[in-house]
Amino acid sequence: MKIISTNIGSPTTITWNGKEEQTGIFKYPVDESLFLGKTDVAKDTVIDRKHHAGINKACFLFSVDHYDYWKNKYPNLDWNWGMFGENLTVSDFDESKIRIGDIYKLGSVLVQVSQPREPCYKLGIRFEDQGILKEYIDYGFPGTYVRILEEGEVKKGDELVLVEQSENRLTVKDFYQLLFMRKKDPSILQLALTNESLPEYKRERLKKYLPKI
DSSP, X not given: OEEEEEEEEOOEEXXXXXXXXXXXXXXXXXXXXXXXXXXXXXXXXXXXXXXXXXXXXXXXXXXXXXXXXXXHHSTTSOOOTTTTSOSEEEETOOTXXXXXXXXXXXXXXXXXXXXXXXXOHHHHHHHXXXXXXXXXXXXXXXXXXXXXXXXXXXXXXXXXXXXXXXXXXXXXXHHHHXXXXXXXXXXXXXXXXXXXXXXXXXXXXXXXXXXXX
């Protein structure tokens, strides 16, 4: 796995439900390295800090491998890396194999996979079609957020090197699908509830799906 593009955004004004607001989802490639801090990417734009950035969402990674699929569905858009709002566009990044809790060395940074990206209306704004939200959920490869264990810089060409694989076998894709299952798969639910690398509030919300005794 290798970084193909480093991306940051500037505040962009959009109109949603008749009101103007700003977003940082419009990210584009930059030539310089990025500093990954504990709660965000330096020089990047984060408007809604309730739902973005923070310890568990410090940086967002998305796979190069999914771009062709989406380009075929939305051929009329102005395509570039960063289209999904990711800070790092990465090659050979497979959410069906990468586990929640896996630790990677990336440039001078140590990161831990924390949770998949869940789409919101701002992705629909970027794609000029709110229908992408359901498509994104159904496709099942959402990219992932990471927490920063050791701060530092990353640049285009840096490799993601697995340092420690989580003993809990919950993959990013497994957990993403679990979130949207009407009837939760008991085995995946148990993996999620026992995965301490998942944010605690995520695990707390899932407890209501445990069988009543």
